[in-house]
Amino acid sequence: MGKSGQHPVYSITKSVTSAMVGKAIQAGYIKSVQQKVLDFFSDIARDATDPKLKDITLEHLLTMSAGYNTNTMPNLYGKDASFDTVREDPDL
Numbered sequence: 001m002g003k004s005g006q007h008p009v010y011s012i013t014k015s016v017t018s019a020m021v022g023k024a025i026q027a028g029y030i031k032s033v034q035q036k037v038l039d040f041f042s043d044i045a046r047d048a049t050d051p052k053l054k055d056i057t058l059e060h061l062l063t064m065s066a067g068y069n070t071n072t073m074p075n076l077y078g079k080d081a082s083f084d085t086v087r088e089d090p091d092l
């Protein structure tokens with residue numbers, strides 16, 4: 001066996017997530033991709049004051065078009081496969 005470790009997965013995560021959302025819609029757990037994200041987070045929805053947040057749909061998240069300019073990716077430059085982004089990145 002070769003060296004094991006965590007690796008950035010980037011687009012594969014979006015692909016798996018969109019497939020799972022499709023299955024959840026098919027099974028009736030989710031109405032459609034037009035459903036508001038806050039429908040799933042009643043505690044956050046109750047306290048939300050940002051009108052943009054209230055309008056975000058699953059489709060916005062799946063297409064990365066929610067309208068917020070953020071970068072949540074850790075800086076992986078120069079890190080080897082053993083780097084644990086959750087435990088070791090001070091930006092997270």
